[in-house]
Amino acid sequence: MKYTFKGGIHPYEGKELTMDKEIAEYLPKGDMVYPVSQHIGAPAKPVVKKGDKVLAGQLIAEAGGFVSANIHSSVSGTVKAIEARLTASGSKVSSIIIENDNKYESVEFTPISKPVSELERDEILDAVKAAGVVGMGGAGFPTNVKLSPKNADEIDRIIVNASECEPYLTSDYRRLMEQPEKIIEGLRIALRLFKGSKGIIAVEDNKPEAIKLLREKLGEDSDITVHSMKTKYPEGAERQLIYANTGRYINSKMLPADVGCIVHNVDTIYSIYEAVREGKPLITRIVTVSGDAIENPCNLKVRTGTSYAELVEAAGGFKGTPAKIISGGPMMGKAIYSLDLPVTKSSSAILCLSRDEASEYEPSACIRCGRCVSVCPGRVMPNQLARLANAGDMDAFIKNNGMECCECGCCSYICPAKRPLTQVIAGTRKLVLANKKK
């Protein structure tokens, strides 16, 4: 069986820019900004006030509900203010601002060093929860919640999403190449939670060295297998990943747990390792700073809260004038209009492109070629949905399975008429969800 799914596209990969560069650590200089909402769910509640001294790794905001996550300071310093700041989503979010004293004094961490087979379930979950670990692939779903599904007995697969199908991004690849033991250990800890479950590390076949290295490190392990998947976007989208690796199918109304799977990003698994084995909260992550408008594209290990502007500077600044700057990958990331944004737990990349491909073409009329239908991994009809979305017909939009769209962007990418299909459908999905809440 070839691990793949139906549909998808093959965009320019752009990974050669940063693929072979080792992760460099970057220490921030300016003020650190910690939005209280870096995850899906209730915003965290600040537990510090203006003027308080904090240390690196200290809790500054605690989970504001069951689906929520703790936030820790990543530097030592003084709380300067708690005010609304712009985030990569484009809206202002209440944030804790900490003046960095550049000493990086840290609190004492308490690691758990028992062998995996002796770890207790609650011990692991508590450590993950205390560390504020959230899904680091982009969505930011609290990991401890994901690891405690209602049907825990039925979980038989934990899939580590190492496909990194978004063009340009190489942070997960570097993590695999530099710290494979920690990823494997993190996965073993996660597997410990579900009796009899098997681990899958799913890597696209454009990273043969990572696959080889992981297989070497695993040796004769019967619980964990490395899957080499066909390189195709969006191989790393949750529904496609589960289908490709297990043949199980889920739709928008189901969770991976409904088919016995749990999917975690490489970085999330790494953070589980750090939370348990080093007692460290989630305060660092790897950010790819890349694109043809960046002087020295690189992968940086950065502390959360660091400003995007500092990272661009650390990567040698701009080469020429960038036409478009994107937070995240080019397919699903968000275009940003200011660099005065903080790195959050789910910021995976800063892309600076010298040519704005999206702006070069004016959309023209749909020629009904059906290419969007053939590439859509969600198996809906983007042309039809976009037509209904433009007419504002929400009921028909839902009836035509508009909610099955995962906003991957394949339809907009392939459209020869350059119609903004994904944008229109994504906007309408948000409106439908907002109407439901009312």
Place this chain on the structure above:
Amino acid sequence: MDIIAVLIAAAVVGAVGILAGVLLGVASEKFKVSVDEKEIKIRELLPGNNCGGCGYPGCDGLAAAIAKGEAAPSGCPVGGEPTATAIAAIVGGEVSSRKMVAHVKCAGTCEKAKEAYEYFGPKDCKLAANAPGGGPKACPYGCTGYGSCKAVCQFDAIQIVDGIAVIDKDKCKACGMCVAECPRHIIEMIPYEAEAVVDCNSKDFGKDVKANCEVGCIGCGICQKNCPEGAIVVENHLAVIDYEKCTGCGTCKEKCPAKIIH
């Protein structure tokens, strides 16, 4: 051919006709759907545009709702006062005599309001709200100017001029469709004869407003202090006029340092 056969055929057909007629007559009495007479009268008074501005499915829907007492006699925004008075005469109830019009609380035209970035997405107010910062306009409260309100207006009363929606006071029938459509909620209903209107919807601090737009309310509160009637209150850094109290003296217009009260 026999003449009798013709006569028999005619008699049979005639008898069936009479029988069917009698049955239908009985059925129409027995299964009669009683229609409220008030509803018919109200329906005759309504304008018949079927614009949906009342929130009911057309004029028939509103007439039924008024007859049942679910809607007020003044439920039809298009007919205005004369219609409301005539309906009130049938069903009872009071009618306010004020004529209302829609008003766009933004004067940030292309020249006066800054744009944060170039935008290439779908040109639709509701869909543009999905873009970073809710659209390219630097001010997150201002009119995006893609004309969703214009599209729903049944009376051709809205035009997009210089990147903002402008309402023709005389064409506006105050149906409220635009108020419901605008994703930024910047259209409000004000009395037709209102003398002073605040042309801003920004709830930001004065400094942020100034950074984004030349013609924004900075929430200084000078209008509130100077209004002799106490008709202006600054809430969330934005002046709001209470038209029950406003006498139209014009003091606020003179005193406003940002010149956003017109």
